[in-house]
Amino acid sequence: MSILQKAILLIHCPDQTGIIASVTNFIKENKGNITYLEQHVDAEENIFFMRVEWELLDFIIPIEKVDEVFSEEIAIKFRMKWKIYLLTERPKMAVFVSKLPHCLYDILSRYCSGEWNVEIPIIISNHEEINVIANRFGIKFHFIPITQENKYSQEIKTLKLLEENKIDFVVLARYMQIINKHFTDKFPERIINIHHSFLPAFPGAKPYHSAHKRGVKIIGATSHFVTNELDEGPIIEQDVVSVSHLDSINDMIRKGRDLEKIVLARAIYKYLDRKILVYKNKSIIFN
Amino acid sequence: MSILQKAILLIHCPDQTGIIASVTNFIKENKGNITYLEQHVDAEENIFFMRVEWELLDFIIPIEKVDEVFSEEIAIKFRMKWKIYLLTERPKMAVFVSKLPHCLYDILSRYCSGEWNVEIPIIISNHEEINVIANRFGIKFHFIPITQENKYSQEIKTLKLLEENKIDFVVLARYMQIINKHFTDKFPERIINIHHSFLPAFPGAKPYHSAHKRGVKIIGATSHFVTNELDEGPIIEQDVVSVSHLDSINDMIRKGRDLEKIVLARAIYKYLDRKILVYKNKSIIFN
Amino acid sequence: MSILQKAILLIHCPDQTGIIASVTNFIKENKGNITYLEQHVDAEENIFFMRVEWELLDFIIPIEKVDEVFSEEIAIKFRMKWKIYLLTERPKMAVFVSKLPHCLYDILSRYCSGEWNVEIPIIISNHEEINVIANRFGIKFHFIPITQENKYSQEIKTLKLLEENKIDFVVLARYMQIINKHFTDKFPERIINIHHSFLPAFPGAKPYHSAHKRGVKIIGATSHFVTNELDEGPIIEQDVVSVSHLDSINDMIRKGRDLEKIVLARAIYKYLDRKILVYKNKSIIFN
C-alpha cells in the first residue's frame, strides 16, 4: 500500500452530466496529479460512483482547507455524499477476538511485518488467554468478559477504551459476541466482521455444522460491515474452498480457518486503502 | 469415461471389520481384477462406504448372475445397501428444458462429440421454440406445455413418454417447472437439476435478483438430485464465480450461464460414471 | 452486452496532467453522457490508459466526423494512441478449427442463443468433418486442408476469403496450425487463440502430456492474441482447474476442454465489448 502524500476522494451522487469533468478540472487546476480514477454509474439506481486518487506534492489547497473548498466548489452543486482521505495518516484499529486466535495471529503477523499502513493500539477479548498472544507481539490487552448481565456496561467500558485510544475502526477477528445497537451506531461502516460461511447461506452460530449437515460441496467465508441486523451488513469480501463427503465438521473448521483469515485480511487491506464505499447496504469495492 | 467391460459396485452398510477383505476376496476369487477401490467410514454415523471397479474380462460369474451371487455370499451378511452397475450399458437420458437453451446446447454438443457414454432419445420442453435446437441435433422433441390446470395430466403423459423410451434418468437443464411428488417418486435419485445459485443461499425463483440485492461478491450454481423438497435434494456439484458491484443482474445471469452448464455437465458425468452414492440426503462423490 | 447507441474510446499516451478533464469536457460539451470511465496510470512506464463509454443519443458530432474532431481537438495534443468504437456495429468474426469441436460448438451455441453482438459469416477448417457441425448451425463452411507444401498458398486463399466476407477478427477455436507472419501481420491484435495450458507453462504442442509428466496439481487454459512468436502474444484471459494423481492424460484433456471453451468465450466477449487494449505485448483488460 502506497503511503505517498496522496489524497483519495470517494463520491456518490445522482447521475448527471459533467461530474467527472468538474472533479478532474478541480484537481487539475489546483495542481493535483490524478494517479487513479475509477467511476461507474449504477444504471438501475441512477447513481454515480467515483474514487479518485491524486498526489498532493504540488497541490495548492492546504490540506486543512480541502474539505471546505471541495464542498463549496463542487460537492454542493452535484448533491454529493463524499469523503476525502489523506493516505498520510495511519488509522488506528482495535481488534476484538474471542477464543479462536487464527485471525488475530494473522493480523498481528502482518502488522509486525509492516504489511499494512495501520496502528493497533489495543486488543480486546472476552477470553483471558488471548493475553499471551497480545504479549508476544507487544500489544496492550484488555480482558473484558461478557455475561448476559454485564453486557451493556461492558460495552460502555469498551467504547470508553476505544475513545481513549482514538480508535478509528474495529475488527472483529472471530469475536463471538453480538454487539448492541448503541455500540454499532457509534462506528457506522467502521466495524469489520468475519463470518465463517458464505453469506447469506448459514448465518448465525455454527455455520460449519449447518454446512456439513446440508452436504454442500463448497464452504465460504464472508467479511462485512457490522450493522444492527446480524450477518446482514454490507459484504466486503468473500471466498470459498472445496469440501467433500470426506470432510468432517472438524475438517471444515480447519479448512475454513485459512479462508477466514485471508478473507478478513483482504477486507482490512481494502478498508485501509479507502477502496470501499457503501450504498444502500451494498459495498462498492474499487479496484 | 472408460467403456471397457467393467463392473462398478457401490456399497454402504454399518461399519464392521472385514468388509473390504470380504469384498475384495470375492472379486479376486472370481477372477475379477480390481482397477479402483475407494472406501471410507463416516465416523459420526458409523457407516461404511465403498466403490469398487473391476474388469469383467476373466470374471467367472456370468453377468446375469452377479447380483444374486454377491447378495448371497456377501451383501446379506454385512446388511449392505448396494448396487452393481455394468459400464457396458449406455444409460438413456431425457432432457427437460424451458426457455433458456445454454445447458441444452452444452449437453447436445457433448453428446454429439461423443464425450459421454449415454443415449439421449428425447428432449421435452414446455416451450415450443426449443424444437429448433432439437432438430439441429436430430433428437426427438416433445412439446408439453404446462398450465396450472393441465399440470398433473401432462406429467402423466410425460411419464408415459419416459417409459416408452426406456429412460433411465432425467436431466432438468434449466426446466422452470416444479415437478410433483408422484413424478419424482418414480425417479428417486434419478432426476438431476441445475439450480442457478449456491444453495442453500437463494433457493427458489430469481436467485440472481436476490444475489444482486444482497450484494454478494460470489455467485454459484448447484446441481442436485430432485426430491419432494424444492431445492433441498442431495447436492452433487457446486461451483462459483466472482462478481462485483459493476455486475448488473444481467451480467450475473450471463456469468451464471457458463457456471450452470459446466456444473450440470460435471454432475451428469459423475452420474454416468457411477460415482455418486446418496446417504441421508447427502451425496458421497467418489473420486 | 449492451447494444445501445454507444461509443467507446480507448486511449493510451504518456501520462500528463489534464487528460481526463480534457476528454470528459470534450464529451460533455458535445452532449455525450458518460456511462462508464476507467482509467489508470502505469507508474513504471509512465503511461496513461483510459476507456470511456458514452451514449450517442444527443451527441452533436456526426458519427462519421468523430474521429477527425477528436483527433484535432484532443488526441494530437496529448500524443494519444486511440480508437473510437461504435457499439452499433456488429463485428464479423471467422472461426478456424481443426479436429476438436468443443470450442466451436460452444461458440455456435452462444451465437445462436444471441449471447453475443457478432456475426459469424464463415467457419474454416483443415478437417472436412467439421462441415457437419457448420451445417447444423447453418454457417458457411470452407474446407482448407493444409500440408507443408500448400501452406502458404492456402493461407493466401484464406486471406482472400476473409476479405470477401469482410471479416473483422479471427478466432482460433482449437486450430492446430501455426499461422505465418504474412497472415498475422494482416490481423494485428485481431486473431484470438486458445492455448490448452496455463502459459507460459507448457507452450507448444501436447501441453496436457507435459503437465501430466510434470505432475502439476492445477492445469489451465490461456486465450491470447496471436503474434509471430508462438504462444507469446498478449494474454487476454486465463483460468485453471484442479487435477490430481488420479487424472490420466485423458482426464486432463476432458477437464481442460471445459476450461478452454469458457476461457475462449470470455476473451471473445471482452473483445466484442472493446475492453481490451494492448500495450507492449501485454493486455489491459478494462472492467
Add this chain to the structure above:
Amino acid sequence: MSILQKAILLIHCPDQTGIIASVTNFIKENKGNITYLEQHVDAEENIFFMRVEWELLDFIIPIEKVDEVFSEEIAIKFRMKWKIYLLTERPKMAVFVSKLPHCLYDILSRYCSGEWNVEIPIIISNHEEINVIANRFGIKFHFIPITQENKYSQEIKTLKLLEENKIDFVVLARYMQIINKHFTDKFPERIINIHHSFLPAFPGAKPYHSAHKRGVKIIGATSHFVTNELDEGPIIEQDVVSVSHLDSINDMIRKGRDLEKIVLARAIYKYLDRKILVYKNKSIIFN
C-alpha cells in the same frame, strides 16, 4: 489431524491381483480396524498405490514388530515399496527462512495454536533479524549466514544441528539459498519448499517480476519436495490467485504472500498426515 493410536501404511508395487485382499486380511486377522483405505492403479505405469489407516487399539502385533511381520508376510511377496507410520509420534520439523517472514509467522501461529501434530525445535536463518520472531514464539534460533566461500561448511554445520535436534524433516519457508546435493541427499523427500510461482512457469529467482513482464492474468505458488534439480522436485500442492494489469509487481508480491503461506501450510499438513507418496518425481496425494 487425528492423533489417535493409528497406523498408516503407504504402498506402491507392480499391479497384480490380490494385493488389497491380502493387505486387508492381514490387518483384519491381527485385529486392526481399517478406518480409511484409498487405492488406485496407474494404468500407464501398471503400478498399484495404496494408503491404509487402521486403529491400533486391539492390534495384536506389537508396534516394534509391525515392520518385520508385514515385510515377511505381505510386502516381499508383492515386491512392495512401503512404509508404516504411527500417528502416535510427533515428528520434529526445522524451519529455514531468509528475510521474508510471512510463511514463518504463519507456521509459528499454527504451531502455537495447536493446529499441527508436530514439534519445532529450531529455526535457522541466514538473516539475523529473524531472531526477533523466533524469540516471540519461544523457539531456539540459529543464525547461519551464507556466503559463496562458507556455504559448504555452513551446510555441514547445519546438518549437525539437524542431527542434534533429531529433525525428521525440513521446511524452507521462503529460504532463498540453493541447497547442495550432499545436504538434500540426507533428507530425500523430507525437505519441503515453497516456490512463489505456478511451476513450471517462472522457476528460479524473481518469478513475480517475470510474471508481471509476461502479463499473466493468474499467479500461483507451488510447494514441492526439494531435489537436486532446482524447482524440479515432486509437486505437493499448488494454488493460484487472479491478477490484472492494475497489479504492479509489488501488488503481485503482496497477493502472492497470502498464497505462499497457505499453499506451504497445506503441504506441511498433508506431510504430517502421511498422505504423500512419491513415485518417479510425482506426488500421489491421498485424500
